[in-house]
Each structure stands twice: as C-alpha cells, then as structure tokens.
Amino acid sequence: MSAVAGRFDELQKLGVEVLSVSTDSVFVHKIWEEEELSQMTKNGIPWPMVADGAGNLGRVYGVYDEANGVNIRGRFLIDPDGVIQAMEVMTPPVGRKIEETIRQVHAFQLVRKTKGAEACPAGWEPGMTTLKPGPDLVGKVWKVWQPQ
Template sequence: MGIIGSTIKPFKATAYQEGREFFDVTDADIANKWAIFFFYPADFTFVCPTELEDLNEHYPQLQKLGVEVFGVSTDTHFAHKAWHDTSEKIGKIKYAFLGDQLHTLSKNFGVLREESGLADRATFVIDPDGVIQIMEITSEGVGRNANELVRKIRAAQYVRNNPGQVCPAAWEEGEDTLAPSLDLVGKL
C-alpha cells in the first residue's frame, strides 16, 4: 500500500464527543501531536462496539502518552451521537467520533470499500509530524486489541525519541533495544 512513512492528507470532519457540541476536526488539529485514527465499518454493529469499548479502556493511558484518539466510520456525526445515547458500551466512550459520510478520510487512508461505502477495520497511528508510523487492517470479523496498540505506540515513541535505536519483536517499555549495525548482521 505504501502508506507507512507517508504524510496524512488534509481533511475536515465533523465530530461527536460526549459532553460537547458537534465540532470540526482537521489535519491542523493534530499537528505536533500523536493521533490514532480507528476506522470501523459502521455504527450499530457487532464487533465494533467491543473494539471501541476496549480502546476506551486504554484512552486515559493513551492520553498520558500524548495520543489523541478518533473513532471513524462513514456514518454521520448524528448517527454517532444516536449510537452513543442508545448503546451501553458506546455510551462509556470518552474520545471523539468523526463522521466520514463523504468518505474523505476513508479514501485518504485507502480503507474505503467502494462497493459498500463502508470503511475497513483499520488503525493508523500518526506522529507529531503528520507521518503515518503504524497501520493495521483486519478482516470484518477480527477485532483489534488496544493493549497491543498501546505497546506499538510506546515503541514508535521510543524510536522517535532515540535515533539509531529500534525495538525488537514484543518489546515492552524498559526492555533492551537494538542499535542496527554491521556487527549485528547474521547474529540475531
């Protein structure tokens, strides 16, 4: 897909967030910040509420890491509010939901299913420079794990803050990292 390392494209979307009036979010709003765009197929569905609730449970931890979270589907901001007001799981969510009924974000990130007008189940992590550092796309019936997402973000932040270092598989904060060099070639 060639999307890792690319810069987020300009966008404007109307958001719903508990306790706020509807508001617009643009690419300028995430400048100099870490952000997650958490795409899901549609409101009032089955796997989506479990994923969104799981992500919400990690939202305070993500905020401490300086990461803002946006749930995104091709529904409108009105549908997001209705779902929030009628679903026990969704009613708990504190992060913003972006309406993408014009498919701007879904197309920008390459996750729009043209035949249905729905977004794939996809996650993108954007760094403070607007560069896509992490992406994950799963099939319709496979839910994502927010705990693993937090681990990946910590690794991405570590690599950004420690040039010349990389995080090996299953790396956890505080564990050893690697400094790629000719000395390591063939020894791992």
C-alpha cells in the first residue's frame, strides 16, 4: 500500500482514483494508517481504505480465500465506463509492482484515446511504437515491431 501511496500523485495526474480493500475493520485501517503507513509515506494513505469484514466484495471479485478468511492480492483496473480492463491476482507472499500498474494505465488510456485504432505490443512502454491493427498489418508485424 505504501508503494502505491508513493506514486499516488502520478496516478492522480493520470486521472486514476484508488481504493484498497481488506477484511480488516475501519478501526484497524485507522490505526494501521496512523501508526505505520504514515511513517512509510509522505502524507499517509490518501484514498479510502475499504473494510470488507465478511469477504462479500472479495467473493464477487474472485479473491476471497474462504479457508483463511482473507482477500488474497488482487488488482483491478477499471475504466471510466466501469469496465474492468485488467486484473492481476496473486497469493499473499509476493507483492505487486506499482510500475507495472502505471505502465498498464498508460497503455489502456492510449488504446481508449485512439478508440482502439492503436494497440500496445508486448513490452510496450510509453513513447514506444504502437501497432495499428488492420488488413495492412496482417503478417507484417515484424516490419514495425520486434521483440526486445
């Protein structure tokens, strides 16, 4: 969470709002934010920390672990129409990398801006060449894009 908080300004510039969810109560969220997270981030946690005590939200997002009563790591990128464009679900011992999330935000925003006229190939980073899907590109991707 603190890693995301460190890039919050950048996410806001991209027009991205953040919501975090765990099965902890709002009281636990408050103390965690005040006692620990505020020591790891410049301004604490600036977004709503959602309490999902019964795992009701985790269940509909497919991340609730019934045996352990917790939500496993799940990251969902939702576009302005409410459509889930990307999801990443991981077991607890390995953390996520916010840079990858931000890369995907850039990529999905570009695709949205071009109304699908441009697509982002594997390994795409902002500023790199995009693909223009269409009859002329069939069998010719190698001319405009090579794996790194």
